[in-house]
Amino acid sequence: ELKVEQNPLFLSMQEGKNYTIYCNYSTTSDRLYWYRQDPGKSLESLFVLLSNGAVKQEGRLMASLDTKARLSTLHITAAVHDLSATYFCAGPPGGGNKLVFGAGTILRVKS
Amino acid sequence: NAGVTQTPKFRILKIGQSMTLQCAQDMNHNYMYWYRQDPGMGLKLIYYSVGAGITDKGEVPNGYNVSRSTTEDFPLRLELAAPSQTSVYFCASNPGGTNYGYTFGSGTRLTVV
Structure with missing residues (x-):
């Protein structure tokens, strides 16, 4: 059974700083998905990572996938307040x- | 395109009552899903469907039922509501294949008292 663990679960950061969110999963998977949810809203698809070494970037967010390490990362560059949200990773069991x-x-993200 | 439409947006049920959460999509997607979201728990899959007439259980199906008579509609039925079913329910769809993420509806916030 696939388990997906994210860390940290809560991240408070200053505007302009960089940080990384980690997503570990328990069984072999060749793809990984990232979603964003604004407070009280629905989820929006951010990235679809389909192979080992895949890297996708949009604006200040960059996602990568290492299937051998069973790890995906979501890197935030020079954070701005508008990035404040909940970020989910998800994988297919x-x-x-x-x-x-x-x-x-x-x-x-605090200004 | 409206995408995925869920109704109602909010509902309060009494223990033991029943209701149907509606979900419709206009993107001709074959795959549809029902998830529930509890605080700090991520999303848990309740039921899913790979096409009209085909449904299957997810991780937390107890207390729920679904049907898929058309490609567009995937209603979720709660029988004998319990406080443990207080949650936010999301319907999602995708066309199938691995290249696509899900398109989510706006959610239904259900409280059982």
């Missing part, structure tokens, strides 16, 4: 289309 989600990382 045993392939297929259904996803197992991590608990989420609550990110607060």
Whole structure:
């Protein structure tokens, strides 16, 4: 059974700083997904990582996947207040289309 | 395109009552999912469907039922509501294949008292 663990679960950071959110998963998976959720809102798909070494970037966010280490990272560069949200990673147990989600990382960017 | 539409947005149920959460998508997606979100717990899969007429259980199906008579609609039925079913419920869809993330609906916040 696939387990997905994120850390940290809560992150408070200053504007302009860099930080990384880690997503570890327990069984072999060749892909990993990242989502963003604003408070009281729905989830929005951020990145789809489909192979070992995959790297995707959008704005100040960059996601990568290391399938051998069973690790994905979401790196935040020069954080701004608008990035404040909860970030989830998710992976497919045993392939297929259904996803197992991590608990989420609550990110607060302070000005 | 409206995407994934969920109704109602909020509902308060009494213990033992039943209700149906509606979910409709207009993107012709084959795959649809119901998740529940509890604080600090991420999302847990309740049921999913790979096409009209085909449904299967997820991680936490007890107390729920689904049907998929059309590609567009995937309602979730709660029978005999219990306080443990107090949660935010999200419906999602995707076209299938690995290249796509999910498109989520706006959610239904359900309180059972």
